[in-house]
């Protein structure tokens with residue numbers, strides 16, 4: 001598998017209204033995008049540090065993945081996302097062959113027009129791991 005960089009770190013927050021100014025103050029950066037991902041039952045807010053983003057995640061449904069996470073664990077780091085330097089499906093096939101448990105066996109649409117797939121925390125030392133493919137990148 002070929003990865004290029006850490007694409008983003010996903011952080012679960014109770015409220016973007018509170019968290020955006022907190023992170024703007026903390027990082028000295030402006031939030032550059034807010035996007036709802038209906039599929040995931042979240043509203044996301046993005047900051048960029050070099051090639052890496054911070055993705056704040058607010059739940060839009062207590063039964064959604066972030067809603068359940070907040071209920072169980074409270075606010076904090078939710079997942080780490082790596083950018084692939086090859087077609088995402090190739091990475092997923094290779095991981096599956098190596099016995100890594102996948103949540104998504106094939107890529108689906110994530111925020112910011114990326115194709116994404118999650119790996120199961122059981123196979124990643126307890127850290128929910130996401131792989132991202134930028135369909136606009138010519139290096140794929």
Ligand code: ZN
Nearest residue numbers: 010055081130
């Ligand atoms: Zn993510």
